[in-house]
Amino acid sequence: MFEETCPEGRVAIVLGDEGEGLARLTREACDLLVRLPMRGRIGSLNVSASLAAALYAFVLPSRRDGEA
Secondary structure (H helix, E strand, C coil), rough: CCCCCCCCCCCCCCCCCCCCCCCHHHHHHHHCCCCCCCCCCCCCCCCHHHHHHHHHHHHHHHHHCCCC
């Protein structure tokens, strides 16, 4: 499910809008881009739900390793 490992050190999470996502220059400044897979009848999530899902995915691998 998770193909990339979480980077070491400080991380900035940049969120895009529902329609256009991130502006081109913003995308180009990012080291890693991710998307949340949308299944079923849900077309998109609001920004707070998207951030919660991204943070959960960021923390989940460390919990699997028994670190947290």
